[in-house]
Amino acid sequence: MFPNVARMRVAGMMSGTSGDGIDVCIVDITTRSDTEGQKPSLDIVAFDTVPYTKEDRECLFHLFSGKASVRDICQGNFRFGRLFGEALLRVCDNSGTDVSSIDLVGSHGQTIWHDIDSTTGVCTSTLQIGESAVIAEVTGCNVVSDFRVGDIAAGGHGAPLTSTLDHLLYHPPSRLSGVEGGVRALQNIGGIGNVTFLLSEETLDDNSSKEPVLAFDTGPGNVLIDWCISKASNGTQTYDKDGTSASTGTVSTELLDEMMLDPFFSREPPKTTGRELFSPSWAQRFWDKGLKIGCSHNDLVATFSMLTVTSIVHAYEKFCPRAHLLAEVVTSGGGAHNDFLMSNLQRMLNERMGRVVPVRVLQDICVGINADEKEAALFALLAWLHIHRRPGNVPSSTGAIGSRVLGKLTPAFPPRARTTVIQ
Ligand SMILES: Nc1ncnc2c1ncn2[C@@H]1O[C@H](COP(=O)(O)OP(=O)(O)O)[C@@H](O)[C@H]1O
Ligand SMILES: [Mg+2]
Incomplete structure (x- = not known):
């Protein structure tokens, strides 16, 4: 099935x-040997985001709501499988990439529920939809999917899996931003924020090399900001482009302090979260309170945006190993485009750390993957690891009891079934 695995x-x-x-990120993965064995290296061939239509987004938000029927979820699984397959075909067409040149697809799918026990903080289950058999049928490609469940079955959170890519590619040099043994924080700001802390490989001693990577969710990234801007604009805006609305508002410290009392922020890693906790009802509570104490809509957008920044800096102060050596923050995900988030993150980090900790975007540290591409590239890597029977998780980050090969393989039936249309 995989004739040229090199x-x-x-x-x-x-x-x-x-x-x-x-x-969708199409990547050429080659194997190079080094002292530790065979390491994959990634070259981006094409990338794009295929936006959901208004109808698909409405369907998705219904599935997020926790009120969808089993039938809705069942149909949604096939509907999103088709959308994922078509998204790949679209990116192939737009980039002039022949779909038949693709050996393998790694599909994360769409999380519609990620269940955390609110008392223990343990992840009990997760559900990603986007049926892999449909993707295989639509594209004619072999598909690896369902990456998170294997880690959760082994006691982990199934996330953040980005620690696997971070561990492979982004260990800092021994001297980072002028700091000997400086720690690099890789901060993704998607719907949810997550961080990976990395030490230089040269400074890892025998003890620390057993726990070389710490990664966890920092809290809401864009999810509450998006909710807030949609509310403020009566649904005409889905996100605060470049942080413009937040920049014209004033942050309510009273409201922000109350938001930060949520037990999630002080919980020890491993920890993950999602829309199940940072839900519309969580946001509505603070929206109502904000209006009562005289906040304008833009004040509320600014306050929800500062929650993202504050929860990130709080997580670094509380959980970063060797926090006194934190030397660089590298951002990725859609939030890296939000100027309000980025400038306040820089300001607050400097204030709290008592020195300048540069905040950069991923492409500035020059390894050929930009801030938007990273997460999709990760799932290409995880699929590659699957077919090489290599672990996809970093147990020190996810909390699993051990390394696991992640994902499930759905083989395409040859010849390629590009013309098959699933209604
Ligand atoms: N130019 C921008 N200005 C502000 N926010 C942005 C911008 N571009 C993207 N975003 C935010 O990023 C989000 C998408 O980020 P993404 O990394 O794709 O998250 P996810 O992985 O959860 O889909 C959007 O919902 C939006 O809130
Ligand atoms: Mg996205």
């Missing part, structure tokens, strides 16, 4: 908690 073309597909669209 060099493979893999398409990673991802749609996150924001529900903005399907990211």
Whole structure:
């Protein structure tokens, strides 16, 4: 099935908690040998985000609501499978990439529920829809999907899986931003925020190399900002482009302090979260209170945006290993385009750390993957790891009891079934 495993073309597909669209990243993965063995290296061939239509987004938000019937979920699984398959075909067409050159697809699918026990903080289950058999039928490609469940079955959170890519690609040099043994924080700001802390490989001693990577969710990324702007604009805006509305508002410290009392923020890693906690009803409570104390709509957008920034900095202060050596923050995800988030993150970090900790976007650290591409590229890598029977999780990050090969393979039936249309 995989004749040339030394060099493979893999398409990673991802749609996150924001529900903005399907990211498709086509990557050539080659294997190079180094002292530790065979390491994959990634070259981006094509990337794009295929936005959801208004109808698809409405369907998705119904599935997020927790009120969807089993029938709705069943139909949604096939509907989103078709959308994922078509998104890949669209990106192939737009980029002039022959779909038959793709050896493998890694599809994250769309999370519609990620269940955390509110008392223990343990992840009990998760559900990603986007049926892999439909993707295989629509594209004619072999598909690896359902990456999170194997880690959760082994006691982990099934997330953040980005720690796997971070661990492979982004360990800092021994001297980072002038700091010897400086720690790099890789901060993704999608619907939810998550961080990976990395030490330089040269400074890892025998003890720390056993726990080389710490990653966890920091809290809401864009999910509450999107909710807030949609509310403020009566549904005409889905996000606060470049942070413009937040920039004209004033942050309510009273409201922000109350938001930060949510037990999620002080909980020890491993920890993950989602729309189940940072839900419309969570946001509505603070929206109503904000209006009562005299906040304008833009004040509320600014306050919800500062919650994202504050929860990130709080997480670094509380949980970053060797926090006194934190030397660089590298951002990715849609939130990296929000100037209000980025400028306040820089300001607050400097204030709290008592020194300048540069905040950069991913492409500035020069490894060929940009801030938008990263998560979809990750699922290409995870599919590649699956067919090489190599672990896809970093247990020190997810909390699993051990390394696991993640994902499930759905083989395409040859010849390629590109013309098959699933209604
Ligand atoms: N130019 C921008 N200005 C502000 N926010 C943006 C911008 N571009 C994207 N975003 C935010 O990023 C979100 C999408 O981020 P993404 O990384 O795709 O998250 P997810 O993985 O959850 O889908 C959008 O919902 C929006 O809130
Ligand atoms: Mg997205």
